Amino acid sequence: MSRINIKGNVMSEATAAPPCLLVILGAAGDLTRRKLMPTLYAMHRAGHLPAAFVILGMARSEMDDAAFRAAMRSACDSFGAATTDAEWPTFAQRLHYQPGNFNDDSAWQTMAARIAELDAQHDTGGNRMFFLATLPSLYAAIAAQLGATGLVYSHPDEDGPFSRVLIEKPFGHDLASAQTLNRSLHEVFREEQIFRIDHYLAKETVQNILVLRFANAVFEPLWNRQHIDHVQISAAEHIGVGSRGAYYEESGVLRDMVQNHLLQLLALVAMEPPLNFTANRVRDRKVDVFRALRPLIGEDAYRDVVLGQYAAAADGSVPGYLLETGVAADSVTPTFAALKVQVDNWRWQGVPFYLRTGKRLAKGCAEVVVQFRSIPFCVFGGDPACARIAPNRLVLSIQPDESVHLEFATKTPGHGLAVETARMQFDFHDRYPDAPSPYQRLLLEALRGEQLLFARSDGVEMSWRFITPILEAYADHPGAEPYAYPAGSEGPVAADTLIARDMHAWQALGGCRLKTERKK
Numbered sequence: 001m002s003r004i005n006i007k008g009n010v011m012s013e014a015t016a017a018p019p020c021l022l023v024i025l026g027a028a029g030d031l032t033r034r035k036l037m038p039t040l041y042a043m044h045r046a047g048h049l050p051a052a053f054v055i056l057g058m059a060r061s062e063m064d065d066a067a068f069r070a071a072m073r074s075a076c077d078s079f080g081a082a083t084t085d086a087e088w089p090t091f092a093q094r095l096h097y098q099p100g101n102f103n104d105d106s107a108w109q110t111m112a113a114r115i116a117e118l119d120a121q122h123d124t125g126g127n128r129m130f131f132l133a134t135l136p137s138l139y140a141a142i143a144a145q146l147g148a149t150g151l152v153y154s155h156p157d158e159d160g161p162f163s164r165v166l167i168e169k170p171f172g173h174d175l176a177s178a179q180t181l182n183r184s185l186h187e188v189f190r191e192e193q194i195f196r197i198d199h200y201l202a203k204e205t206v207q208n209i210l211v212l213r214f215a216n217a218v219f220e221p222l223w224n225r226q227h228i229d230h231v232q233i234s235a236a237e238h239i240g241v242g243s244r245g246a247y248y249e250e251s252g253v254l255r256d257m258v259q260n261h262l263l264q265l266l267a268l269v270a271m272e273p274p275l276n277f278t279a280n281r282v283r284d285r286k287v288d289v290f291r292a293l294r295p296l297i298g299e300d301a302y303r304d305v306v307l308g309q310y311a312a313a314a315d316g317s318v319p320g321y322l323l324e325t326g327v328a329a330d331s332v333t334p335t336f337a338a339l340k341v342q343v344d345n346w347r348w349q350g351v352p353f354y355l356r357t358g359k360r361l362a363k364g365c366a367e368v369v370v371q372f373r374s375i376p377f378c379v380f381g382g383d384p385a386c387a388r389i390a391p392n393r394l395v396l397s398i399q400p401d402e403s404v405h406l407e408f409a410t411k412t413p414g415h416g417l418a419v420e421t422a423r424m425q426f427d428f429h430d431r432y433p434d435a436p437s438p439y440q441r442l443l444l445e446a447l448r449g450e451q452l453l454f455a456r457s458d459g460v461e462m463s464w465r466f467i468t469p470i471l472e473a474y475a476d477h478p479g480a481e482p483y484a485y486p487a488g489s490e491g492p493v494a495a496d497t498l499i500a501r502d503m504h505a506w507q508a509l510g511g512c513r514l515k516t517e518r519k520k
């Protein structure tokens, strides 16, 4: 964040980035084509990649460098900004490919030789990052192969070139499998070498939660049970599961969004001040929050968690989840979750955190709403003025708007005393239109060896410790099937009941704009 200067321009991102060879394992797959390669190309165009930065793809498909480059160009054209004849050739020079089967020891030997050759040719200083763009079920085996082939350095980064691994969620599918995966990774990599991606952490407004809290004197004194009534964290999506039905069937909303993105947001809102802004000190405090989550086991899970699954839109314009490709006709996989979560510690005792996320909702938006307590007494002589005083709310909008606004009461101009709610708003996009995308940010931070935006093993395990009993409560439990909600609605009515029980209401999704409606 300190890389943003006071005029709001993002400083050159490449300046501090060391040379490196990025090895993409699974280079012929969807993640590489849709996300990774377009991001790398955008970084190249923006001058964010160091000069000595080469990319070596590995996958089973037989291709040479030229064919790989052509495939990656068409991937960038389809999923990112269109390539240009002026800029593509310099980027293509960075791209290389080595076919190989991950199970084949000899392929790894060939790979090691190719890595050494590219290191030498491009002066990467032996620095390397391995991006596992494969099925998560292959992570452990690939890590073992990297170790066995001698591609991972055991010395600390300060003592020589670095070797790092980047992986995407899911990091396991429950507590036990997350622990197993961590153990396998730790057999080869030190924790400092492992970069677990949670792209929500790299959204600027998410990072800004900490700056807002800890770089301002006005908020933190109020940031506790004395002054905050409750917190709402929503990540609503307008889209459905699209082409990811098969993945989603295995995952469902609790694993896909709550265990990672929503709990990370909760941790940033609820954590104590870190000793300093280094990765481990910040992550220590986040893990404290995960430890303090009141478990939702058995009946408590039925009481405080509402699951839903989208049905067809009321006007029939959108099919229900059960008709999506790759989805079982009788699937009970939830696509929506609303939870009431309690953080059992001194600061937050009695302050509910309501979490809500789902697909095919009325709008696509993510935000944190911090609602302060009501005024203790109204001095304005009764209604109508007093009745119109709403509690103050601080709203941190993550997307599609990237903004912070504070709602407060003001006097309506004119005779008599009428009160209404006004907003003070700060819009990030207006001030910083060229900020790098979350994915660019993550790749650069990994290149720099900065782990603040990545999940640490204990945090991952603690968040699974909270989610696993909920999954168990709902697994194959007759009567605990998700509630159907029409595509395009605000979710199942039961989610409204969950929050209404405490005399609260969800912030209307109608307040968010659709992504496509973003003002320029």
Ligand code: BG6
Residues within 6 Å of the ligand: 199, 235, 237, 256, 257, 366
């Ligand atoms: C991903 C989930 O992690 O986050 C997707 O797997 C979801 O299902 C996506 O759509 C949401 O991310 P964003 O940045 O669009 O809110």
